[in-house]
Amino acid sequence: MKRLIATFVLIVLVGCVQVAVAAISKGLELPSKERVAEYLWTHASGGPWQSGPNYSFTHPPGLVRFAVPPSVRLAAGMSKRERAIAMHAIALVNRALPYEHHVLLGPDAPAGVAWDWKGGLPDIPDGQIFIEFVKGNPNSDRPGSSAVSHQAIIRKYDALQGRWEKKHLRASAVEMSSVVFRGRPDWQAVSVLVHELLHGLGFAGHPGKDFADSIMENAWFRLDGSLPDIDIDALQVLYTKLSEDTEPEELSALDLGAWNDESTDITGVLGPVSFGVRHANNVSVPFTSGPEPSKPLAESGLSKTRVVTWRGELLGLTPKLRTVAGTATVSVALFTMCGTAKFANLRSFPVLSEPTRRGGVRWGDGTLDYDIRVGSNYLYSTGGDAGAVSGSFYGRNHGYVGGTVERLDLTAAFGARR
Ligand SMILES: [Zn+2]
Structure with missing residues (x-):
């Protein structure tokens, strides 16, 4: 499989300030x-x-x-x-x-x-x-x-x-x-x-x-x-x-049998968090990485009466390897440790092409919504649309979250900032 190296830019709105975050997708060498x-x-x-x-x-x-x-x-x-x-x-x-x-x-x-x-x-x-x-x-x-x-x-x-x-x-x-x-x-x-x-x-x-x-x-x-x-x-x-x-x-x-020695990846980067999908040997594997917080979310010092929200981006691949991009919003009520993971403005792009901020065609009805539960620093879906969401909070003061969305029609990962 040809190595795909591409760079694109995600624009994240933080308050009124636009912050540009570079995201790269590239092929990685895999075990023989x-x-x-x-x-x-x-x-x-x-x-x-x-x-x-x-x-x-x-x-x-x-x-x-x-x-x-x-x-x-x-x-x-x-x-x-x-x-x-x-x-x-x-x-x-x-x-x-x-x-x-x-x-x-x-x-x-x-x-x-x-x-x-x-x-x-x-x-x-x-x-x-x-x-x-x-x-x-x-x-x-x-x-x-x-x-x-x-x-x-x-x-x-x-x-x-x-x-x-x-x-x-x-x-x-x-x-x-x-x-x-x-x-x-x-x-x-x-x-x-x-x-x-x-x-x-x-x-x-x-x-x-x-x-x-x-x-x-x-x-x-x-x-x-x-x-x-x-x-x-x-x-x-x-x-x-x-x-x-x-x-x-x-x-x-x-x-x-047939074997790929390297993968084709779609990767996003948001602060210290990387997220994306590795594709090789006909299987798409979503991943996240980032620094582990020192305390559970419930002991973060954030007010227990608050609903805390992280906003960011989702990137994924369909079974036919069209790329999918959209927004990711994770909200957790710290008094119940329950919340939602919502993905919107989901658009799909040609096979293994870079998603752009505008363009693409609407993927499905453009949204996916899940109910989530949080224990320590991990989240998992308990209901909502078909498929499964899982993730972990990252960084000092739980400033970030990274996770994955897996369904029959989509393998995706997301990163978001509080
Ligand atoms: Zn053992």
């Missing part, structure tokens, strides 16, 4: 097909995988995934902060996947269902992943774990190869220590939960020191508004190119 195949092979190999210096674990060989997108269910009793952290971890995983492969959010689940993890999670129905913040220690053989993932996997004996193999991923559970993560920054809980969720989706192991950039090798670095490229690409291959079960011998670069 060989590297992604190697990464997938490590998960299919059966291990042994290291988990810290003094513990290793093994499985039978085989790489398995859910046959259809699973439902994720949050255990009843989560705090508002834990729920927002879980919703953000789910959102980061979904940003990596095409909309039709997104994991779904199911109704809340009863607590304590992972107790029989050695017996195959009998209380978790087929095709579901339960996430729970547990009061005591997570159920695990490994002493001192602050988080674990368990998978219920059907195995079969392959007489020809003389080995047991993984054949079917039935259900998963993720347990996080409520006590441990209560005292940690939000981003640590999000990063660890994403790691466990990816175990639950089929990445069985830790891929080793050659993959230090993967959240599966190191769960303790800050994930901002997207997964690392290696995890994005491998997750897309697992859920869009491979079958439900794959043997390690079937995981070479040749098995991965």
Whole structure:
């Protein structure tokens, strides 16, 4: 794919003062097909995988995934902060996947269902992943774990190869220590939960020191508004190119088919926040990035009686790669931590062309409206138009917000300033 490099200018009105903010879209180099195949092979190999210096674990060989997108269910009793952290971890995983492969959010689940993890999670129905913040220690053989993932996997004996193999991923559970993560920054809980969720989706192991950039090798670095490229690409291959079960011998670069080594991006910049959509290998991945605030929004010092509003821009791609641009307005009532995310003046432009301030043709009816809820520094949609909105507040004094809008007909990201 040809690298697209383009620059355009967004004009943001702040009071009566016009401030010009440059936005650039450019192609980025992505992991090679060989590297992604190697990464997938490590998960299919059966291990042994290291988990810290003094513990290793093994499985039978085989790489398995859910046959259809699973439902994720949050255990009843989560705090508002834990729920927002879980919703953000789910959102980061979904940003990596095409909309039709997104994991779904199911109704809340009863607590304590992972107790029989050695017996195959009998209380978790087929095709579901339960996430729970547990009061005591997570159920695990490994002493001192602050988080674990368990998978219920059907195995079969392959007489020809003389080995047991993984054949079917039935259900998963993720347990996080409520006590441990209560005292940690939000981003640590999000990063660890994403790691466990990816175990639950089929990445069985830790891929080793050659993959230090993967959240599966190191769960303790800050994930901002997207997964690392290696995890994005491998997750897309697992859920869009491979079958439900794959043997390690079937995981070479040749098995991965056509491949883009670089992406075409549409990117906006607003103050310290970047936002946009990365397109490669036929998948559009929305992203945001920016500095994490030091306190939750509820403790920002902004008056609790206020409705606070952030205004900015949305940029996106349609499934046919027309570009879409419009305005973004996020409002939060600090006394309820509920609010709205509204997108207006939405216009579409020719395939991979730069949006301009004027011009384009109206996209849909020109607007998208969502109800949102905020926990700590994360927002997620609870109703409104079709699709899902997720985001995080950024910067000193929560001066900025960045987020994504994902629907069948649009993959977009937005940045806005208070
Ligand atoms: Zn792990």
